[in-house]
Amino acid sequence: MRPPGPPTDVPSRGRGGATDGDRRPTSHDVALAAGVSQPTVSRALRGDPSVAEATRQRVLDTAQALGYVPSERGRSLSTRRSGRIGVVVEDLGNPFYFELLDALHDRLERSDHRMVVLTPGRGDPERLERLVDGSTDGVVLTTTLLDSELPARLLDRRFPFVLLNRIVDGVAADSCSVANIEGAATIAAALVGHGHHSIGAIFGPSNTSTGRDREIGFRQELDKHGIVLRPESTRRGPFAHETGHRAIRGLLATRPRPTAVFCANDVIAIGALNAARALDIRVPDQLSIVGFDDIAMASWEVFKLTTVRQDLQEMCKTAIDLLLARITRPDRPPQQHVLQARLVHRATLARAPG
Amino acid sequence: MRPPGPPTDVPSRGRGGATDGDRRPTSHDVALAAGVSQPTVSRALRGDPSVAEATRQRVLDTAQALGYVPSERGRSLSTRRSGRIGVVVEDLGNPFYFELLDALHDRLERSDHRMVVLTPGRGDPERLERLVDGSTDGVVLTTTLLDSELPARLLDRRFPFVLLNRIVDGVAADSCSVANIEGAATIAAALVGHGHHSIGAIFGPSNTSTGRDREIGFRQELDKHGIVLRPESTRRGPFAHETGHRAIRGLLATRPRPTAVFCANDVIAIGALNAARALDIRVPDQLSIVGFDDIAMASWEVFKLTTVRQDLQEMCKTAIDLLLARITRPDRPPQQHVLQARLVHRATLARAPG
DNA sequence: CGGCACTATACATACGTATGCAGCGCGGTC
DNA sequence: GACCGCGCTGCATACGTATGTATAGTGCCG
Incomplete structure (x- = not known):
């Protein structure tokens, strides 16, 4: 030697x-x-x-x-693995997706993966290519629209992916989402239980599963209690602060004025709370507001938002587990996980005035 | 043919x-x-x-x-370019860095780059390797500590990087930051101008350039006006909501009770505002609070935070331009850019009571 | 003392794309 | 009609690592 x-x-x-x-x-x-x-x-x-x-x-x-x-480049070429996972997010700048990214990054870190942030872009002309060019081992889709062809295209190519938070109907893909219909129904029941009859709603985009299902669940439960949601009492918009902010002024101008407003997510609800503050409307004395998601901000003293909690950590953990399993075994049967949500009582829901 | x-x-x-x-x-x-x-x-x-x-x-x-x-893998090996830029962030989950990431992603998108999110980890044992293994063409360091050896190490290896927001002394590296000393001085002057004498402060970590310089600027300006910042009237902690939230109770217990509190950044200030709400302290009637950064939330009606605005878009644009130039021409002389900051008057700073 | 099993290493090659350079064919010019 | 130039294409190879297989060396057992 x-x-x-x-x-x-x-x-x-x-x-x-x-x-x-x-x-x-x-x-x-x-x-x-x-x-x-x-x-x-x-x-x-x-x-x-x-x-x-x-x-x-x-x-x-x-x-x-x-x-x-x-060299990661040499290794990646040779092993056909990059150790990177793409996360497709439409709306950076939205606190909800921020928390989602944080949780995802945490899970990916634990499995020794790196996170690449990708935005879908308007049309998917060559955007799809950027997903399947081998620069990632798989992707997490978080802001998929119901009519998006992306999941089907990825399935065709047998490219590993998982739907997170938002799902798409009729696609045999791995997914992890929350029980939106049931969660929204719980809110409706709570509003009714607090004596509200004149109810408003700010719904999310109907071309998202979360927007659609939360609306369905909310309406169904109100129906059960014989409460009609008048078209004038509803608004619709993207899952953004601005949506809630803008909607409140209009809703408060309708007669009978709603005593409670359901918001499709917390970001909208917080926009609504800010608008109420601007209009000097006291919440919940004059107006109850309920959100959905339970983002970190919801528990801040200035908001104390009553909302429906979904376990983001668990959701992200499940999604990453599914994705990594799919990468390892491309032929395993797809799984759809639906996590339960529960109402968190804080301070923006009170009994109807009068 | x-x-x-x-x-x-x-x-x-x-x-x-x-x-x-x-x-x-x-x-x-x-x-x-x-x-x-x-x-x-x-x-x-x-x-x-x-x-x-x-x-x-x-x-x-x-x-x-x-x-x-x-195949991006084959191309990357052959061209020695990955089209990816790493962004090193310590503290995902912090709204400020979220906005930073959003702005960075936007700039990177425009230059046809993809963003990889990297966290430094406690020690830098093999973490450095993950930066320089060729999986990115360069990195943006956003949460560098003053005593970090990372910038020097990267310089040694001639690996392209840029310091963003936080800088490090005595390192001949590209950087883009804001005039923290001047910005904090402006705040001190404004507090004094509003008749405050009993002043408190919640400083950031002294091993960050932002934490250190904002403290220096604030103290210097108070000195000029002959105002002493008593040790009991200061707190220190990470740039987090929790820091401001926790500090307020203690500060309000000191005598003479401060009529105004400077917070090292908006996230801390918002924590302080929430704590004040919890204690039923009216802002700004009983207590003025000023932040630094002007994050999006600062303008929300529930906060209306008076703060110092730094142009995040401009800062990120400059940083990315510097980084891409460095990648193209490794031998160009390093540049340090310092952007100006300006006071944004909203509703959390008022004349001292009494 | 020969052969066999086993260990540690080298050799050859694959991964997929990009690029310098050579070569081929065609048309034009003198 | 020969030569030259140019436009287009193929050939060879580089990028850096991982891995299957062959091989050299070592010790042990019969």
Whole structure:
């Protein structure tokens, strides 16, 4: 066995000519310096037991000395794995998706994956390509529209993905969402239970599963109690602060004036609360407001929003588990998980005035 | 010229045996089907003018028919570019960094880059490797500590990066930050101008440039006006809601009770506002509160936070421009940009009571 | 002392794209 | 009619790592 002393003095491979002094060292450079072959370097660094301990140590020391860092590009090409997961989000800048990203990042971190943030773009002309070009091992779709063809396209290509939060009907894909219909029904029941008859609603986009199902659940439960939701008492808009903010003024102008307003999510509800503040409407004395999601902000003292809580951590954990399983076993049967939601009583829902 | 009819019937390359029917097609497959060589496919798809129009069209059609998508892995290895930029953020879950990420993502999108979110982790043992392994073309550091060795290490390796928001002293690196000292001084002057003498402060971490400089600027300006900031009247903590929330109760218990509190950033200020609400302290009648950053939330009616505005869009644009320039020209002299900040008067700063 | 099993290493090659360079064919010019 | 130039395409190879297989070396047992 050769002593671990000075590396064999081999002339430069001359790959780049004379002045490429600051090229990043590769496993070949390490191999040369350590007096072993390139594959041995690869195996040594990956802890392959077939490499002798002494050799492994020598390779490690050499790598350290040269400041060698394995190229993710080479590895990725060779292994066909990138260690990256894409997260498709339409609406960065929305606190809800922020919390979602945070939770997703946390889960991905634990499984040693990196998170790439992708936005879908209006049409999907070449956007699809950016998803399936191999730069990620799979994607999480969080803001899918009901009529989106993306899930079907990805299924066609057998590209691993999971639907999170928003789902799409009739697609045999992995998904994890919350029981939106039941959650919204719970809210309706609570409003009725607090004596509200004149009720308003700010719904989300009907081309999203969350927007649609929360509306369905809310209306169904009101129907059961014989309460009609008058068209003038409803508004609709994107899941944004602005939507709630703008809707409140109009809703308060209708007669009979609603004593409670259901908001399709917390962000809308917080917009509504801000608008109420601007109009000097006291919540909940004059107006009850209820949201959906239970984002972190909802519990702040200035809001104390009564809402329906969904377990974002659990939802993200499930989604990532599904996705990683799909990557490992492309042929496993798809699973649809639906998590339960529960009402969180805070301070924006009170008995109807009068 | 061969007619564009059926492709030459060549037996399968047999690369994967019999049953690899669902392998993703490569440029070789397209070449075979279109009756050209692989390099021609590459050139045709990249719009190389040296490819004849008829050939280009045939290749495009074939690629379309096969559902070919160029492998980002192969391309990345060959070109030594990944088209990805890493963003290192310590504290996802903080609204400020969320807005930062949103702005960064927007800028990156425009230059056709993808954003990878990276967290530094406690020690930097092998974390550095994940930055320089070639999976990104450069990184944006947003939550660097003053004593961090990361920037120096990256400089050593000549790996492209830019410091955003937080900077580090004595490192010849590209950076873009805001005039924290001047901004904080402006606030101090405003407090004094509103007749406040008994002043409290909730500072950020002193091992961050933002935390340190905002403290320096604030203290300096108070000094000029002969106002002493008593140690009992100051608190310190991370840039988090919790910090402001917790600090307020203690500050209000000191005598003389402060009539105004400076908060090192808006997130802390909003925590303070929530705590004041919980304690039934009226802002600004009983207590003035001022923040720093002007995040979106600061303008909400429930807060109406008086704060110092920094132009996040501009800051991110500048940082990305610097980074991309560095990637293109590694040897260009580093630039340090400092953006101005200005006071935004809203409703949480009023004349001192009495 | 020969052969066998086993260990540690090297060799060859695959992963998929991009690009410098050579070569081929065609048309024009003198 | 020969030569030259140009437009288009193919050939060869590089990018850096991982892995299946062959091989050299070692020790043990009969």
